[in-house]
């Protein structure tokens with residue numbers, strides 16, 4: 001079994017297993033193994049553990065390395081929401097360098113779809129309850145929260161809204177060290193609670209979904225719940241979750257490979 005794993009996609013599997021069991025040659029491990037006398041991170045000279053290299057280094061953060069990984073996972077999540085979605089058709093347009101995507105319900109109506117009738121959230125999910133969804137993604141730190149809903153400086157990673165049915169969904173993604181997923185969830189929920197309240201006061205039905213995809217590719221339950229609430233279920237939900245895990249893990253693998261390069265160019 002172990003032999004098979006090692007020969008299959010060797011780079012990927014080695015990174016995944018070794019990162020989970022902390023067996024990668026990090027500066028901290030190299031010192032522990034007696035191979036090096038120093039255990040400093042090549043960028044900031046703090047103790048170079050794997051969690052430091054992948055999520056905790058201030059220099060890496062400042063250089064935009066973690067943001068790059070975050071955006072790779074974010075791009076992947078947007079793709080998963082739309083690709084293959086049966087009842088929802090995607091048409092994209094560029095506007096002021098923002099990435100806009102409209103969700104337009106197909107005219108024919110899907111199997112089992114009740115036309116003109118709002119489905120309860122726990123049934124079909126949020127997305128099938130409207131046909132005029134607009135999706136905005138904060139990829140270049142340029143998202144401006146739709147002023148028709150609320151005026152705020154906050155920039156959730158994804159905002160999906162339907163003006164006709166006055167519904168707004170905010171999604172905030174974090175790619176943390178797996179042990180800190182709950183903490184990230186709480187922090188993000190807190191950050192957006194006032195904005196959600198403001199939306200509600202303005203008679204918008206509002207949801208905020210903080211979601212965490214661990215940096216080694218373990219997806220939090222919050223992702224699963226968010227997809228279900230939106231109405232993305234079954235095979236699509238499984239695929240979306242798997243894709244997010246792979247996006248996070250492969251981006252982290254790239255950060256790992258570049259750990260000793262002091263400049264970050266992508």
Ligand SMILES: [Zn+2]
Nearest residue numbers: 041043044057
């Ligand atoms: Zn560092």
